[in-house]
Amino acid sequence: MHKKLVVLAAAGVLAAHSALAAVTDVTVNGTKISAAAQEKIIQAAMAQGQERTPQLEKDVRERLIGEQLLVDAALSQKLDKEQPVIELLAQSRSNILAGAALNRYLKNHPVTEAEIRADYDQKKAQYGATEYHVRHILTQTQKEAEDALKRIRAGEDFAKVAREVSIDNGTKDNGGDLDWASPSSMVKPFADAMKAQKVGEVSSQPVKSEFGYHILLVEATRPAELFPAYEHAKPTLRQELVQKKVFEYIESLRSKASIH
Structure with missing residues (x-):
């Protein structure tokens, strides 16, 4: 009896893992919604504290299907040819490309531990x-x-x-x-x-x-007692230095650009 219970328990665990790994491609009116696209959203939800469950996987899949159905409906009505939509699409494209440029720059010019420490030491000295x-x-x-x-x-x-x-x-x-x-x-x-x-x-x-x-x-x-300890100040300092790098990058691009 004991061995049987162990086998059943093991089978249950395997079944659960199988259920959680059931993300597959979905095709809507000829457009594929890949398992990878679904997985990316699932992982983002988990990073926000949600538990991975079959229901979460289903919710993500249904959400993406619903979005694609709405896209198809918009295209069938030629809404993508209307000026307000054209402007919104252009703005979205600009936002995506600008974000991509910043991400590439920050990847190649990351804020280092040494930079954070130097900034902290400077601010602490200024504090007194x-x-x-x-x-x-x-x-x-x-x-x-x-x-x-x-x-x-x-x-x-x-x-x-x-x-x-x-x-x-x-x-x-x-x-x-x-x-x-x-x-x-x-x-x-x-x-x-x-x-x-x-x-x-x-x-x-x-x-x-x-x-x-x-x-x-x-x-x-x-x-001085009120100045925060390094580990406490570090996240804020890192964000400030990231913003500084972004500003400097944009200014360097501005200096080479033709702006009238």
């Missing part, structure tokens, strides 16, 4: 080794900033003055708290002042930037 916990008060005019500074020097709490005076709606309710940040994330006049101030100090004078006039309070500093 130190983060600052800063509060600020932002005003429209220098006089408003000077008046706020006088109040603070007279003993008023910085956070209280920020809530009453600052025009930075993103921080004023928190007493001007910018939390931890790198100088690289700030506009240059603000970043320079932040780095120059000692912990616990308030600006000696208002700092002018493109946003207005700032009064700063540096509450603390620490070694």
